[in-house]
Amino acid sequence: MDWSRIPSLAALRAFEALARHNSLSAAARDLNVTHAAIAQHLRALETHFGESLATRDGQTMKLTETGRDLADALGEGFGRIAEGVTDIMDRNAIRPITVTLTPSFAEAWLMPRMGQFWSQHPEVEVRLVPSMALANLRRDGIDLAIRFGNGDWPGNDVEPLAVSQFVVVAAPTYTKARTLDELGGLSAHDWFFSAAANEQRVWGKAIGVDFDKVGAQDMANNGMVLSAARAGLGLSIQSKALVAPDLDSGQLTTLYEGDPEGLGYYIVTRPGVLSPGARAFRAWLRKMAQAQV
Template identity: 50%
Template sequence: MDWRDIPSLSALKAFEATARLGSFSAAARELNVTHAAIAQHVRGLEAEFGAELAFREGTGMALTEAGRALSLSLGEGFGTIASGVRDIGALRQNQPLKVALTATFAENWLMPRIGAFWAEHPDIEVALQPSNAVVDMRRDGFDLAIRYGHGDWAGLEAELLVHANYVVVACPELAAKTNDTTMLGLCSLPWVFEAGRMEQRVWAEEVGLDLSCTTSIDLPTNSLVLSATRGGAGLSIQTRAMVEGDLQRGTLVCLQEAPVSTLGYYLATRPVPRSQALKTFIRWLKSAAA
C-alpha cells in the first residue's frame, strides 16, 4: 500500500460521517469538531479528486455519483477496521490475567486468600506465573507483577499492597530454648537460609548476627526454608507478610522485627489503560490486604 495515494484520514472520516448522517452539522457533532472543519475537509477532498462529492439539498447534504461511490468504499473499509479493533479488544478481554509473582508470595500470602476471589468472580481467569526472575512486563505480556522492594521501578506504576519488613521467626519449641532474643543471643541457635539470596544475610549481620559462628543450613527455595522453620530445623528471616498467618496461628513466633520502612510487596503495572478484569483483581487484592 502506498499511503501517498490516500488522502488525509481525518478528511475521509469527515466525509464518511457526512455521507452517513446527511449533514455537516451531524458529522461535526459525532466527530466532536466544528461545522466549518467538516466542510473544509469535504471541500478539500473535492479539490484533491477534482470532482464534486456532496451538495446542499434543503437543510442537509446530498451525494453526487462520485460521492456515493466513495461513501460505499469508506463504509466498507472503516467497517472492516472497526470489526478488527473490536475483535482485538474482545481477545484481550477474554484472555486470562497474567500475573508475575514470587513462589513464596504465591504460596504463603495469595493462595490462602484467592479462593474468595474465585468464588466472587468465577468469570475472571487469573494465570499466576511464580518465579524469582524479574520479568519484562511489556515483552512477556504480563498484566500485573507483585514485586518486593521499595516500589521504584522505572517505567512502571507501583502501589503498595502490604508492608513486608524482615522478622526473625522460629517454631515455639525452638524459640523456648533461649531467653536472649537479641541477634547476638540468637547466634547459638541453628539458622535456615535460602541459597543464593543475600539480602537476609546482609540485614542479619547489620543488626548483630555473627554468621561466622552460627550453624546454618542452605535450602534451594524459601518455601523449603519456611517448611524447615515450622518443623524446628532453625530460625529464619522472612518478610512479615509471608508469615503473618503463621504468627496468628502460633506455628511460628517472632523473635526480632525490623522497623517499618517503605519495603513491601507492590502491585506493579504498565502505564497503559487497565482492563476491567485487572481493575477488579487489583481492587480485590487491596481489600484482601486491608
C-alpha cells in the same frame, strides 16, 4: 518520521526473532518462513548499517554489540506495538490475565485468598507465574507483577501493597533468646532459607543481617525450611502470616518483627490502560490488603 532511514519491517521482525532464539532455524520456524529468508534479512540489515550484527557460534548465532543494541530497541518497540494493539482489542473484553509474583508471596499470602477472587470474579481467568526473576512486563506480556523491594522500578506504575510483615523465628528448643541482640554473634547460628525465595535475604539485609558474612543454608522449598526451624535446627525469616499458627501454638517464637521503612511488596503495572480483568484483580488486591491492616 523519515522512513527512508528505517530498514524494512520484515527484516527487522526477522532479526528480532533471531535475537530471541539465537538461531536462524528457530527464527524461521517462529515466523513460518525459510532458513534462507532469515539469513537474507540479516544480510540486508548488515548492509544497511554497514557492520556485522550477528556471527555464527557453533550451532547458534551470537549477536555483536551493535546487534544487541538493535535487538533491545526492537524488543521494546515491538512490545509497545503489541501492547497498544492488545489494549485496543481488550478495552471492552475480559481476557485471561497474567500475574507474576514471588513463590513466597504466592504461598504465604495470595493462594489462601485466591478462592475469594474466583468466587467474586468467575469471568476472569488468572494465570499465576511464580518467579524470582524481575520480568519485563511489556516484553513478557505480563499484566501485573507483585514484587518485593523498595518500589524503585522505573518505567512502571508502582503502588505499595500493605501485607504481612516478616519475622525472625526459631524454636524454643533452639534458643532462649527473645531478640537478635540476645543471640549475640549472628554468624555463630544456622540460618535456613528457601532457594525459591529472595525476600528473606533482602529483608534481613535491611535490618542489618549481612548473609554474605553470616552465611545461610538454602533448601529446596520453604516447607523444608519450616521443618528445620520447628525441629530446632536454626533460625529463619518468614512471613508472619505463614507462621502465625506456629507462633500461636508456641512451636516457634519471634526474635524480631517489623518491616524496615519503604521495604515491602508492591503492585507493579505497565503505564497506560489496564484490561478489565487486570483492573478487577488490582482492585481486589487493594481490598484484601486493606482488610488485613
